Amino acid sequence: MPPDAPGGVPDTERAGAVTWTTMGGYGWISFTTDYGTFDGFAAACRGVIARIAPEVRINDITHHVPPADVPRGAAVLAQTAPHLPASVHLAVVDPGVGTQRRGIAVGTPGGVLVGPDNGLLIWAAEALGGIDTVVELANKEWLLGDVSRTFHGRDVFAPAAARLALGAPLSEAGPAVAPATLVRLPDPIVAVGDGWIESEVVTVDRFGNVQLAAGGGTLAGLGPDLVIGGIKARRAQTFAEAQPGEMIVYEDSAGRVAIAVNGGRAVVLLSVRPGDVVRVAER
Incomplete structure (x- = not known):
């Protein structure tokens, strides 16, 4: 049907x-x-x-x-x-x-x-x-x-x-x-602590980049060296700042926290989908 x-x-x-x-x-x-x-x-x-x-x-x-x-x-x-x-x-x-x-x-x-x-x-x-x-x-x-x-x-x-x-x-x-x-969707999960962010995955684009519900401003509380699901990552502003295969965390064009892999697919590496909660923390 x-x-x-x-x-x-x-x-x-x-x-x-x-x-x-x-x-x-x-x-x-x-x-x-x-x-x-x-x-x-x-x-x-x-x-x-x-x-x-x-x-x-x-x-x-x-x-x-x-x-x-x-x-x-x-x-x-x-x-x-x-x-x-x-x-x-x-x-x-x-x-x-x-x-x-x-x-x-x-x-x-x-x-x-x-x-x-x-x-x-x-x-x-x-x-x-x-x-x-x-x-x-x-x-x-x-x-x-x-x-x-x-x-x-x-x-x-x-x-x-x-x-x-x-x-x-x-x-x-x-x-x-x-x-x-009016019917309203539940607010996506966002929690911010000392040196970490926990946030719901909102979307995954066709490049495999993972967008979180957290606003990009929440990255200001994190240092440059991060870990996500046991995988090393680092803060960046552009994809070119990362080495091939390296995971980065950045503020995307919609003003949200996003996760990408230079030359790869973050969604595959993290094995997540919309609705999952991801923790980004300082190493």
Whole structure:
């Protein structure tokens, strides 16, 4: 069975992000899913958007979130969305599709997020300036015909994203939702002590670099010579500072603590995956 298978005009600046007038809408929709690219699921959603809003451009963040991995999708979306043009951010990683979980749209100073109420959108909303307004996607006129129980990306979320990009107000999508009632993912584990950090693995990129939840500033409390899982490492700012095969700990482009191996894959050397807790300590 498949998974949930399948420009406006700048108004004001707030918290460093451009907000857009409702009348002007958005010129972009970003798109994040776990659909992959071997099937037609993502293309079907793109087609629905194109039929409703043919002039709106679609920016694919990724369709290779691991299946049903909501925290990974949330992390990727939150780390990417602030660098994109003001957009409607459509995100679908939805293992609860067809259940009582709500479909929502979240208004923020830096854009609108559309997707399931399972925690997927919250970190990105905070990265875009915080939650202003939330509505449930309950307007039946916005749905695509008879809604499939397993493909809300196509039948619920894509049509809503397209209409919002065209400038429809959030209030037309459905009733207001109290932000306090939204599903939130647990905060990742981060603990900092004298000469050590313990932190949850958030993501592993295609190069095998391991990103931790700890902010890069926590490295200031560590010396240059470190050990991780019994393996020697050292602090560095660039990969080139390490010898081939040497492990380094650094602040990555998202401002998080990360672990890499020059010419290798830290994820293999450490044998970790997202959700595991890693201890980085001084030698």
